[in-house]
Each structure stands twice: as C-alpha cells, then as structure tokens.
Amino acid sequence: MFKKLLNGLFFIAATSSLMSCGSNNDHKWEVYKSGDGGFSINMPAKPEKSEKVEVTPFGKQKVHFITWKPGVMSIDKFKLFQISYTDCPDRFFLDTFTLLTVMDSSIKLRKLDFSEKEFKDETIDFNGYPAKAFIFDEEKNNEIVMVKQCYTNHRRYDLCVVVKRNQGTNNEVNEFFNSFTIMR
Numbered sequence: 001m002f003k004k005l006l007n008g009l010f011f012i013a014a015t016s017s018l019m020s021c022g023s024n025n026d027h028k029w030e031v032y033k034s035g036d037g038g039f040s041i042n043m044p045a046k047p048e049k050s051e052k053v054e055v056t057p058f059g060k061q062k063v064h065f066i067t068w069k070p071g072v073m074s075i076d077k078f079k080l081f082q083i084s085y086t087d088c089p090d091r092f093f094l095d096t097f098t099l100l101t102v103m104d105s106s107i108k109l110r111k112l113d114f115s116e117k118e119f120k121d122e123t124i125d126f127n128g129y130p131a132k133a134f135i136f137d138e139e140k141n142n143e144i145v146m147v148k149q150c151y152t153n154h155r156r157y158d159l160c161v162v163v164k165r166n167q168g169t170n171n172e173v174n175e176f177f178n179s180f181t182i183m184r
Contacts, residue, residue: 029175033183037064037085038153042179044068044081054086056156057105061086077167079143081176082160093154099130106156107132107149114138114145126150127180129157137165146173152182 028045047068054063067082092102100123107121114136121134131150138145146161161176163169 029172031179032066034064034066034085035183037066037083037157038155038183039083039085039157040179040181040183041083041159042175043083044078047081055109056086057102057109058086058089058092077164077169078162078172079164080160080162082158083180084158084160085155088151088154088156090154093151099151103130103132103149103151107134107147110134110147110149110158111136124148127178129182139165146177148177150180 029042030045031040032043032047033040043066045068047066050065050067051062052065053060056063063084063086065082065084067080069080070076070078088102092098103123111119111121111134115138119134119136121132124131124133126133126148127150129150129152131148133146133148136145136147142165144163144165146163148159150157150159157180159177159180161169161173163173
C-alpha cells in the first residue's frame with residue numbers, strides 16, 4: 001500500500017514538474033523591438049515572425065505577424081499574444097473622416113475572423129493613437145479574444161490576445177497592451 005502511494009506521489013510530482021518546466025519557459029517576458037515595424041512591446045519571450053498577403057481595407061497587402069503561442073507541453077491560461085502591422089497608403093491619413101472610415105472597415109473585417117454574427121466594437125484612444133477595439137467572448141471554445149487596432153505613422157497595428165476563460169490574466173494582458181509604443 002505504502003509503495004503504491006509513494007509511486008503515485010512520484011508520478012504526480014514528475015508530471016507537475018514537467019508541466020511547470022514548459023510553462024515557465026513559455027512565460028518569460030521581454031521587450032520585443034521591431035525596427036521594420038517601428039514599435040516595441042512587452043510580450044512572452046521567443047515569439048515567431050511570419051508574413052502573408054491578406055485582404056485589407058487598402059486592398060491585398062503583406063501583413064507582418066509577431067506571434068507567441070504556448071508550447072505543446074504547457075497547460076496554461078494563454079492561447080495567443082500577437083501583434084501584426086501593415087503599411088497604409090498615404091491617402092487614408094489625409095483627413096479624420098477617411099481615417100475613421102478605414103478604421104470601421106478594418107475592424108469589421110477583423111471581427112469576421114471570429115464570428116459571422118455582429119458584436120460590439122468601440123472607438124478608443126489607445127496609448128495616444130486613434131484605435132478601434134473589441135472583446136469577443138467565445139463560450140463554446142472557452143476563450144476570450146481581445147483586439148485593438150491602431151493607426152499611426154501610416155501603418156495599421158493589430159494587437160490580439162486570446163486567453164482561456166476564468167483564468168485571471170489581467171496583469172499579463174494589461175502589460176501587453178499598455179507597453180505598446182511607437183519608436184520614433
């Protein structure tokens with residue numbers, strides 16, 4: 001009996017040690033600086049860079065992505081931290097009305113990535129930049145998606161965080177969004 005209990009405790013300790021190893025490695029935060037993108041942001045270490053051509057309000061354009069996802073062995077509260085950026089033609093920054101129209105169009109396209117159903121977005125001031133934002137609470141997948149899109153220096157920046165529901169992620173989410181700055 002004692003030997004079975006000891007083996008069970010060893011198995012639990014080994015399993016939790018394995019899980020915490022992956023989790024701790026995934027969660028080291030650092031300042032990510034993008035010279036090409038012209039920004040810096042605090043996010044989990046070792047994000048991956050990629051790019052692809054997508055349909056934007058400006059037509060088909062190359063979009064640059066910096067993405068962090070937890071490791072395979074990590075059972076955790078986060079599913080994604082991502083920032084993407086794309087260049088915007090100068091004509092969209094000529095006046096406030098045109099910029100607001102582009103912002104509305106862009107956020108509507110982004111919301112379609114998560115649902116065909118209409119849900120609320122809002123116009124915000126995001127760290128001093130004109131922006132649109134939404135929160136999409138996906139019950140069936142047990143996740144919450146937060147997106148903020150801002151426009152500055154003739155670029156659109158799209159910041160996205162996906163977290164598991166009811167996991168207490170406010171500090172990390174706030175650190176990610178609040179640390180976003182444009183490098184001059």
